Amino acid sequence: MNRRDLFRLAGLTSAYLALPGAARSASETAGRNGVFAHGVASGDPLHDRVVIWTRVSVPKGVDQVETQWVMAVDPQCEQVVQRGQALASSERDFCVKVDVDGLDPGQIYFYRFQALGHQSTTGRTRTLPDGALDSFTLAAVSCSNYPAGYFTAYRDIARHPEVDLLLHLGDYIYEYGVAGYASQQAEALGRVSVPATDLTSLEDYRLRHAQYKSDPDLQAVHAVMPMIAVWDDHEVANDAWHGGAENHDAEQQGPWERRRRDGFRAYEEWMPVRAPELEKNGRLFRMFEIGDLISLHMLDTRFHARSEQINPLAHLEDPEALERMRRDPARQLLGPDQMAWLGDGLRKSTARWQVIGQQVLVSELLLPDLSSILDVDETRKRLGPELVDALLAIGGQQMPLMWDSWDGYAAARERLLDLLDSEASSPLILTGDTHTGMAGNVRRSPDDPVVALEMVTPSISSPGFDQYFPTREPGRLAPAFTGYNPDLKYMETARRGWLRVQITPSACRGYWHLVDRVDLRDQTLQIDASWSSRPRSQPGFGLTSTSG
Structure with a gap:
């Protein structure tokens, strides 16, 4: 399913005039500071x-x-x-x-x-x-949308001295203009996007990076720990793939290759990444060795080789053909060269845990029948009648919800799981993109052993499922999804935050730090859940709750 269809709100397509006095350069933005x-x-x-x-x-x-x-x-x-x-x-x-x-x-x-x-x-x-390492702690974050709210979670991470390293799993910036996604409260919060239009040029992308880097909460976390970052789509354009993007109109915005190159260049300039040839080769996947405990493999599922997304709404009348498209072995997410690179790194790793940092959900996420719990009228107002009617029609039919994720590339996921199963000792996948805290076991099929663990960080500020699927009673959405997806052990759809992952030789433990509101400053985050697993070499590989 097209994420922009899923994550759009009515009324955001009207024109918006540039605010008086808008900055025209990063230096002008910062000149008073x-x-x-x-x-x-x-x-x-x-x-x-x-x-x-x-x-x-x-x-x-x-x-x-x-x-x-x-x-x-x-x-x-x-x-x-x-x-x-x-x-x-x-x-x-x-x-x-x-x-x-x-x-x-x-x-x-x-x-x-x-x-x-x-x-x-x-x-x-x-x-x-x-060398030998007893423990190491990662913080995982994604989806920091400046106009959507304050970056409270960044400052909270900065206050946790036990965190050794920050992983950003993509959507460090968003490319939309002032009338774009999740901007309803931007003016009231003093967080109106600069520049006012969608980002299409090098100067546009530089300005947006400058605006984000001016945020005091983001500055706070950057100042106290190193970051290892990968991009997702919004660093250039929504639902990007190798040859284009949903939020790109070549007639209005020029060639995709130029826009992508400009986004890449600004990213390399403004981010603390070691990628001097990024503008030319677009290669951001890389590996890090953390003692004898962790080999960290940061992937690019977005720009390097991704095939264009399938739009399931265009094929609902022929579900068998849709399934064949989804399982087409020619469809790529990583591409052969990145898969070969990952396989070589996994084979050479002698670490206890192999951590895969990447963007989109690997676990299967099937859409349950939500008709009995949704406030349908309100959902239609937010998403539009056509999309809501389609979601209700396919709910409970073993149909994936998010076709931009690995669910839309089933053969590519099988290749990934084959590689993890044969070459990784204890694979842990860390994921962003969904704006929703999740934890689950990854298998090839329900009767197969667990191949990998997956922990998903909530967004820093981007809206989650609850804002697009309002229910008649609070708290009904997550149980509907976990009940329909047995390997999905945890899901929190309403709150924003970050994921803390503590790794030792004997276990990995995830802690979800969540905040109720991002439209208010100085909010306190609380640990909502904790899930852990032993290494695959020991009995009981799979996530179990350690909350409470």
Whole structure:
């Protein structure tokens, strides 16, 4: 199913005039907030190096600025271990990125920048540990939509010192204009998107990254821990695939290849990723080794090789043909070269756990019959009568709900599960995209053994299922889905937040940190659920509840 059909609200297609005084450049956006108005960040740590990032806001007419940086072992940056200079230039939108090497494994470091007589915030980062490891904690996030609400979950993560590493699983930014998806409260919250139109050019994407990087909660988490990030679709356009996107009109917005290249370039400039050739080759999948405990494999299910999505609504009259299309072995999500790369990495891994960081749901998610619990009239108002009637017609018919996920690429999922089953010792899949906290066991079929575990992080701020499937009584939606999908062990459809994953040699444990509202500041997050599993080498591989 087309995600934009599923996640659209009535009334958001009307024209919206640009607000007076809208910024025309990232420097103009930050001009009133200082030279380092976009904060600092670090990412892609290895055993001996880590990428550090900032952006210099320069006076109008300046084309380049020398920037100094230091890396130290103390917060005051007095015990310096590395230092250097980097050029902030208009060619890279004045972003500065340094891959600092010669560091020790498993160590905490502090860094900062100087330019134009000003000093940045001091950032805290770390290298990945080497050798024997007793425990490691990841925070997983996705779907941070600026106009939809505050980034409360980011600040909450920053307050958890036990988190070693932040994984962003995609949709770090959204490409819509001011009248776009989930923008109903943007003006009241002071979070109207800049620029005012959908992003289509390099300058557009740079402006949007600058707006997100100006958020104090996002700056807070970037300043205290390294991030390993992959993109999903909204870093360029909704429901993207290798050759296009649902939210792309070539006649109005120009060639897809140009728009994609511009989105890639801005992402490489503004994100702390080690991918200098990203604009040219689009390759963002990569692997990290975390001691003897974890091999982390970050995948690209979106841009690298994805085949175009199937629209099931166009084929409902012939379900057998629709199923053949879904199972077509020619349809790709990763592509042969990324699959070969993943297989090689899994075979070489000697770690206890293989963590797969990726975008869209691997687990099967079948649509239950919701007719008895939905407030149908309200749902029709929100989604439109045609879509709601189609959903009601296919509910309870063993039909997948989300055709943009691995459900829409059944043969590709079989290839992935075959690879995980044969080459991974204990695979744990971490997923974003759905805006919904979930946990489940992944099998080939209901009678087969568990091949992998899947934990899904809720969104940072994007709306979840409850806002599009209103029920007559609160709390009915998640039980309907878990009851119809036996391997789906946990689902929370109403709240936003993040996922904390603690991994030890004997277990992995997921904790879902959730907030009730993102339209209010300074809200408290609570742990809603905890699920864990032993490694596959031990009896009992599969998720069990450890809540309470």
